[in-house]
Amino acid sequence: MQKIISVLCLSFLLAVPVWAQQQTQQEDNDDIDLFNLSLEELLDIKVYDDRFMLYGFINANVEKVLNVPSVNGEGQTVTESEPVAWSPVQNFHLYGSGNLTSNIGVFFNLAYNDGAIEVREAYGNFKFGNSTAWQLRVGQMYRRFGLYNEKLDQIPTFVGIEPPELFDTDHLFLTRTTNLMLHGERLFSQGKFLYALSSGQSEGGSAKDNIPLGWDFRYQSDQNGIIIGTSGYASSINGQTVTSTTNFGDGPSRGGVLPWMQADQFNVLGGFIEKRISKILIQTAYWRASHQGIRNPDNVLAIIRDAGINQNQRVNFLGENTLIPNDELTPNDVIAEANYVTSTFYTRISYNIQTNAGQFVPYFFYDQLSNPETIASKTFGGDNEAGIADDGRFSKISLGVVYRPINKVAIKLDMSSHSQEFNGEQISYPEVRLDFSFGFDAFGGIE
Secondary structure: HHHHHHHHHHHHHHHHHHHHHHOOOOOOOOOOOOOOOOHHHOOHHHHHHHHOOEEEEEEEEEEEEEEEEEOOOOOOOOEEEOOOEEEEEEEEEEEEEEOOOEEEEEEEEEEEEOEEEEEEEEEEEEEEOOOOOOOEEEEEEEEEOOOHHHHOOOOOOOOOOOOOHHHOOOOOOOOOOEEEEEEEEEEOOOEEEEEEEOOOOOOOOOOOOOOOEEEEEEEOOOOOOOOEEEEEEOOOOOOEOOOOOOOOOOOOOOOOHHHHHHEEEEHHHEEEEEEEEEEEEEEEEEEEEEEEEEEHHHHHHHHHHHHOHHHHHHHHHHHHHOOOOOHHHOHHHOOOEEEEEEEEEEEEEEEEEEEOOEEEEEEEEEEEEOOOOOOOOOOOOOOOHHHHHOOOEEEEEEEEEEEEEOOOEEEEEEEEEEEEEEEEEEEEEEEEEEEEEEEEEEEEEOO
């Protein structure tokens, strides 16, 4: 199967440039900067235009994970490759935007997910006065956080296939969306300062007197090719605890609180920088989340008995009660207090190559993540990455290329290698991914 996938990928990549040369007669990429745009910029659409605009993208994806480690009944490390995962419709998004008045705009983002249409974003934007310094969004929206959160749904636009580990849906550091955002920008001679303050429903649903707060402050200069800033989040600014967005046993959390927690209070803080040097784009960021949680003892006992945890995780949950047999454990044997820190760091480097056959962007990514509280089993809320490591840490190196035969089409091929300490030894396992995405402007706008 590996040989078949390799031959198919190679044949495709050799054949596409021939087709692309014909397409570039109709659409020339040479004068279009396709390096790291928003979907609106890619499709040459002005958000909050006088017209109501409909646009979006579709993408398909195939993935193969090789040599995934596990422990057999004799305590030895064994590996097994997973089946090829085909996603003929990995994502389908339809966006709509327009102006109701010169100061009031609307925006929505509909997504096809698991056979159903869901609303990812739907909000109104109010601009106070004639400048962009004071604006307010109300509804559901992606919070402004780092370099990627607002654009992760726009797969044709950014370099790579996988998001930074901070935004991997199996181990999110916080919820991606918010409900109220005060934002704006201040122009300077060579750049602009942007700010965003956000709040809304807390993790786990509505809670009395619980007020979360998110923030993002950044300086951006297109002239100097730099973005530098900091983002943060407090689960409650008035001392209240929150619960998980996901019920225990229903999979990973969609926020920062793990499903086996009875309550948690956490803060996320980090910084990021993006620098463009000629045709090279460098991005790097660091994030840290500090948790003060209380475990649900019954949930933890279910994990210990049925989730196949490793010895370090057992010690984390039970402490000095580790040697008690599973069938003799009681809720009183579980360590309820869970104060821990998760962290992640990434560096991404890409290079822009324009040719007569289209644009090529080779890239190198390095990601690492540490989460001493998580487990492997996704059913119980783990992530199958940091959770399989002995110490809750892993790193990932990715090499790949984005090929855009025309500006609305992105074909991405990459390979990643996970590395972690597993069953007392340092091991790694690879993944291979191929992604096709197509952006479109529906009807060219509706008057």
